[in-house]
Amino acid sequence: AQKITQTQPGMFVQEKEAVTLDCTYDTSDPSYGLFWYKQPSSGEMIFLIYQGSYDQQNATEGRYSLNFQKARKSANLVISASQLGDSAMYFCAIVTGNQFYFGTGTSLTVIP
């Protein structure tokens, strides 16, 4: 069964603007974690932000924030004040039990 769905294969945003990358997930496990990773063209996966299923508040890390809507099973990533260096692939992932499941990713391009 598909665990993570990212419906936006590609997104464009103007530099300095905010952008939201969508992620929905599917699990029956009450305890899980949600992650966002950035993968630039160099290929390395870079951890951005984490949200636990029991966390009451939305996670924030600098310019990154996670819009966690548990009832809707969504965990959208918001990037504020986009920079040219934000251009990359972005992957949403869920950990349940012993496994990580990644989505197919969203390609973000920041336009000067």
Added chain:
Amino acid sequence: GAGVSQTPSNKVTEKGKYVELRCDPISGHTALYWYRQSLGQGPEFLIYFQGTGAADDSGLPNDRFFAVRPEGSVSTLKIQRTERGDSAVYLCASSLTGLGTGGKETQYFGPGTRLLVL
């Protein structure tokens, strides 16, 4: 401190050959993970080590794939009788204690090994 390293960075082999891919995790990290990433896809889980033992190997696609971590640090992913469909980027990640902590363990990824089977 050093991050996760993987060698080789690129590997080209012929169909039917045997390959080994190496991963050096962050020092002190007890958990280690292998993933496979095909073009245009997200990483696909292969196997998770907790110390020297494989805690979950359900992602290994078939018995041609095997991984070891004999001393609880360096891990080797071994692929026998390679097929063209094995061509992908193989990613390794490590985390401090592992997935038994309720999912809060952040995984740190290496740069990957790009395997091409001709």
